[in-house]
Amino acid sequence: xxxxxxxxxxxxxxLIRDDVRRLIGWKRGTYxxxxxxxxxxxxxxxxxxxxxxxxxxxxxSLLTLEEKPPVPRGQEPDTRKVAVMVKxxxxxxxxxxxxxxxxxxxxxxxxxxxxxxVVDRRKARELFGDLAVPAEAKIDAEKVTIDIGGDFKTVxxxxxxxxxxxRCRYPNPLVSDTMMDSEIEKFADDDFADVEEFEKKxxxxxxxxxxxxxxxxxxxxxxxxxxxxxYCVECLVTKLRPQWTxxxxxxxxxxxxxxxxxxxxxxxxxxxxxxxxxxxxxxPLMTLNRKMTHDVKEMFEYEPGVDPxxxxxxxxxxxxxxxxxxx
Amino acid sequence: xxxxxxAKEKLTDVLSALKDFKVFAPVKTDGVVRFQEVADPAQVSxxxxxxxxPPKELMFPETETLFRYRLGGTDLDVANPAEGPKxxxxxxxxxxxxxxxxxxxxxxxxxxxxxxxxxRANTVLVGLACADPCANCFCPSVGGSPASEDNVDAMMxxxxxxxxxxxxxxxxxxxxxxISGAVEAAGDAEKKAAAGQAEEASGxxxxxxxxxxIPEKLPSLYDHPFWEQFSxxxxxxxxxxxxxxxxxxxxxxxxxxxxxCRRARMWDTCMFSEYSLHTSxxxxxxxRKERTRNRISHKYSYFPTKFDVIAxxxxxxxxxxxxxxxxxxxxxxxxxxxxAKEEQTA
Numbered sequence: 001x002x003x004x005x006x007x008x009x010x011x012x013x014x015l016i017r018d019d020v021r022r023l024i025g026w027k028r029g030t031y032x033x034x035x036x037x038x039x040x041x042x043x044x045x046x047x048x049x050x051x052x053x054x055x056x057x058x059x060x061s062l063l064t065l066e067e068k069p070p071v072p073r074g075q076e077p078d079t080r081k082v083a084v085m086v087k088x089x090x091x092x093x094x095x096x097x098x099x100x101x102x103x104x105x106x107x108x109x110x111x112x113x114x115x116x117x118v119v120d121r122r123k124a125r126e127l128f129g130d131l132a133v134p135a136e137a138k139i140d141a142e143k144v145t146i147d148i149g150g151d152f153k154t155v156x157x158x159x160x161x162x163x164x165x166x167r168c169r170y171p172n173p174l175v176s177d178t179m180m181d182s183e184i185e186k187f188a189d190d191d192f193a194d195v196e197e198f199e200k201k202x203x204x205x206x207x208x209x210x211x212x213x214x215x216x217x218x219x220x221x222x223x224x225x226x227x228x229x230x231y232c233v234e235c236l237v238t239k240l241r242p243q244w245t246x247x248x249x250x251x252x253x254x255x256x257x258x259x260x261x262x263x264x265x266x267x268x269x270x271x272x273x274x275x276x277x278x279x280x281x282x283x284p285l286m287t288l289n290r291k292m293t294h295d296v297k298e299m300f301e302y303e304p305g306v307d308p309x310x311x312x313x314x315x316x317x318x319x320x321x322x323x324x325x326x327x
Numbered sequence: 328x329x330x331x332x333x334a335k336e337k338l339t340d341v342l343s344a345l346k347d348f349k350v351f352a353p354v355k356t357d358g359v360v361r362f363q364e365v366a367d368p369a370q371v372s373x374x375x376x377x378x379x380x381p382p383k384e385l386m387f388p389e390t391e392t393l394f395r396y397r398l399g400g401t402d403l404d405v406a407n408p409a410e411g412p413k414x415x416x417x418x419x420x421x422x423x424x425x426x427x428x429x430x431x432x433x434x435x436x437x438x439x440x441x442x443x444x445x446x447r448a449n450t451v452l453v454g455l456a457c458a459d460p461c462a463n464c465f466c467p468s469v470g471g472s473p474a475s476e477d478n479v480d481a482m483m484x485x486x487x488x489x490x491x492x493x494x495x496x497x498x499x500x501x502x503x504x505x506i507s508g509a510v511e512a513a514g515d516a517e518k519k520a521a522a523g524q525a526e527e528a529s530g531x532x533x534x535x536x537x538x539x540x541i542p543e544k545l546p547s548l549y550d551h552p553f554w555e556q557f558s559x560x561x562x563x564x565x566x567x568x569x570x571x572x573x574x575x576x577x578x579x580x581x582x583x584x585x586x587x588c589r590r591a592r593m594w595d596t597c598m599f600s601e602y603s604l605h606t607s608x609x610x611x612x613x614x615r616k617e618r619t620r621n622r623i624s625h626k627y628s629y630f631p632t633k634f635d636v637i638a639x640x641x642x643x644x645x646x647x648x649x650x651x652x653x654x655x656x657x658x659x660x661x662x663x664x665x666x667a668k669e670e671q672t673a
Contacts, residue, residue: 029652031462031534036652039559057651062560069613130376130462132533216359218380218389218594220565226650238601247580248390248593278650280566281379282359 002113002181008046010178014083014109015043021080024062025111026055029134033124033146037062051085051180053137053144056118056162058272059084060093064102064231083109087118089164091173092270092305093228098175099305099312100268102231112176114184116141117157117165120277124160128153141187163286164273167191174306195294198287209287210255216281217254219247223275223285224261229268236260262288267296267313270305329503330513331492335373338490340509342368345415347505348451351385352417353378362416373418373485376461377642381423381572382416386446387430390593393442393579398586409445415502418455422466422640424478426572427452432634433575442592451498454479456521457528463643465534465656471640473532474525484521491517536659538627538637545628545662549620553665557658558616560651561598567645567653568596568622573638576602597621623658 015023027038027048035054039062040046063084071077086094091112098105116139124135128148136147144161145154158166167190172183201209221238224230237245237257245260246253271293275285296302299322302313310316333341342350342365352371354363360375362382395404427447434440434447457464457473466472476482481499484491491513494503503510548554568574578595581588595602598619603612612618630638639655646654 030654030657031646034652037560039555061562065562067614132462212356216356216361218565218569220569220596221599222562222564222566222650225562225564238599240601246582247578247595248582248591250390274650278562278564278566280570280648281361282357 002051004049004051007051007111007180008049010111010180011040011046011049011083012043014111015040015046017081019080020083020109021078023083023085024059025049025085026051026057026059028136029054031134032131033119033121033135033137035134050136051113053117053119053139053161054135055085055087055113056121056277058087058090058093058226058228058274060086060090060097060228061226061274063094063108064097064228065225079107081107081109083111085111085113086173086176087113087115088168088170088172088174089115089270089272090228091175092170093272094305095175095308096229096268096270096305097231098308099310105308110173110176110178112173112179114172114179114181115168116171116184116187117144117161117168119144119146119160120162122282127155127160162273162277163194164271170306175308192290192294194287195290198291210258211251213283214254214258215251216283217249217258218281219249219254219257220280222278222280223283226274226278227261227265228272228274229265229270230261236264258283258285258288262292265289266292267300267302268304269293329494329500330518331494331503331506331510332489332513332517333492333506333510335485335488335490337509338371338373339368341490341506342371342417344506344509345417345502347412348502349412349414350417351382351414362419365417371417373455373483373490376457376459377420377464377644377647378423379648380570381426381642381644382419383423383426383430383572383575385414385416386427386443386450387575387577387594390591391442393590393592395587395589398583398588406442407445408442409449411449414446414450415453416450417453418483419452419479420457420642421454421473421475421478421482422464422471422642423572424452424454425466425471425475425640426642428478429573429630429634429636429638429640430575432636433630436634451481451502452479453492453499453502454482456482456484456525458485458524460528460532461643461647463534463646463654463656464532464641465536465643466641467529467532468535468538469637469639469641472525473528474521484517484524486517486520486524489517491521493521534643534656536656538659541659541662542628542631542637545624548662548665549624551665553661554616554620556661557653558614558619561615561619561653562651563598563600563615563618564650565594565596565598566648566650567655568598569594570644570648572640572642572644573626578602597625619653619658623655623662626655627659 023040026035029036037057119137133149138145168188269289350365351362352365354370355372360378361380392406434443480496482493494500576595577592579592604610626638
């Protein structure tokens with residue numbers, strides 16, 4: 001159990017440093033089962049920070065999302081460090097960003113939080129309905145206790161956490177400068193049963209599935225923007241000159257967008273599931289990503305976001321790499 | 328005006344009776360509710376709170392062809408959305424209907440928009456009063472109510488086993504006469520039940536905002552740092568605007584397929600950096616701070632200053648779907664506080 005006072009003291013200690021400009025953590029949301037990310041710039045604000053099973057967002061995305069417009073002539077850009085709180089899964093995004101040299105290791109201070117799982121708002125809403133007040137959630141190895149304005153509800157962990165937590169192999173951050181709790185023993189494994197299940201479908205059924213799903217897409221790009229690995233300064237799908245993907249929504253362009261995105265995440269997706277969480281029309285985006293992850297693992301024995309010293313998959317080569325997919 | 332009722336199980340008969348109209352109604356697929364043209368009346372579900380995507384897509388489609396042409400040719404084949412059979416949006420929520428009335432101001436302003444207005448003129452709105460508003464609904468704060476009859480042609484109340492339908496306009500009467508074979512006259516019991524439900528639903532609204540003074544004061548917060556409390560965690564995606572029933576911005580693009588071309592317009596959003604990007608490369612809204620400020624200021628200051636109505640209907644979608652809990656009510660409350668602080672220090 002993380003001591004919240006200790007967490008806030010650590011945040012304060014970090015924020016008063018001269019070489020730190022901001023800290024990204026979570027605060028209580030305004031309603032419902034999810035917290036809100038918060039960016040603190042002053043040590044006096046740390047009491048707003050929280051940590052519990054509602055802290056679902058992957059904050060590594062906010063590291064690469066930060067816009068840095070040109071500074072006025074004569075001024076220097078602020079290059080001081082950013083501190084960020086991470087769960088085990090989120091930490092893989094940091095590692096993958098480091099592998100890709102999105103920033104240098106010295107640019108970030110990583111505050112690690114061992115984690116047993118976070119609440120899936122869709123599952124929680126099915127169980128408890130809509131909430132106009134923010135819930136709190138405590139999790140242990142078996143149960144999740146949700147505090148809805150003083151009304152405590154206890155449910156089986158497996159019924160309310162996100163799917164990724166049910167197959168979590170990295171409950172402890174794989175990179176951190178400071179850990180806020182002792183490590184949790186690994187409690188789950190990933191057998192890719194979901195991928196194998198989907199693969200059983202006929203090509204026609206698969207195509208029909210994706211047609212139905214991508215037809216719903218409104219191209220809000222929330223899946224791209226929330227993705228810690230989608231941080232290109234100019235994205236291929238929104239580039240205007242030349243224009244590779246039309247802005248119009250139809251099954252062809254929507255499918256092109258989603259296939260491009262999945263393809264660009266091959267060997268890079270760290271499976272934080274944020275894309276699927278944020279989709280306003282419930283497209284199961286992880287279906288494609290999980291297949292990629294599975295293939296990359298099977299074919300190239302590669303797992304993104306676990307070893308900061310490893311080269312990126314697409315920049316690595318082994319003499320025994322399979323090549324039977326090359327025509 | 329007529330008052331009618333029909334058993335809920337007869338809903339398919341009622342929808343079938345509207346065969347001379349093009350009927351759009353809420354359809355639930357894997358838990359996602361969206362308005363669709365009804366191919367099979369059995370698909371329609373009136374058991375929903377707010378559709379994921381607002382029915383604005385029926386007046387202002389995600390993508391629509393304005394006209395077609397051939398490369399090198401001089402003929403334009405202009406689309407005419409007013410053509411075709413009359414349309415019915417069946418089961419629209421009062422807030423989503425109110426949004427059409429708000430957007431009418433803009434699309435009927437300096438240049439009347441034939442596409443939006445054509446669809447508007449050709450569409451009858453059959454409302455569905457809310458019995459169970461969502462947790463983040465706040466329509467009474469912005470001039471609506473869960474059973475507001477102001478912006479629809481007829482209104483339905485779901486009374487459990489029975490649907491009570493109330494004609495409100497001549498166009499509503501047209502619907503009533505079309506379905507007359509499938510409905511019966513309603514009595515005082517239904518009227519009373521509907522009135523009771525409307526009052527009960529208003530009592531279930533949990534969130535609110537006092538909007539007085541906000542339109543006048545937001546411009547004075549233009550450079551205030553409080554926007555960063557929200558924009559610092561903004562992802563810059565299009566959820567809040569695309570799912571907003573009053574957001575009405577579009578982009579226009581020419582799409583060329585060999586010699587066959589079309590000019591189309593599609594939803595655009597001020598939350599994207601490309602939205603305000605100039606050809607020169609300069610962007611007057613360079614970061615999400617300026618874009619967040621614009622979204623809120625447009626709804627709660629610029630639009631009401633110009634058209635005397637707040638461009639928000641309190642449907643709660645931007646709150647419900649924001650992945651990082653950027654809550655418009657929170658922003659508005661903080662905008663009031665931010666001002667108070669300024670006055671103190673001044």
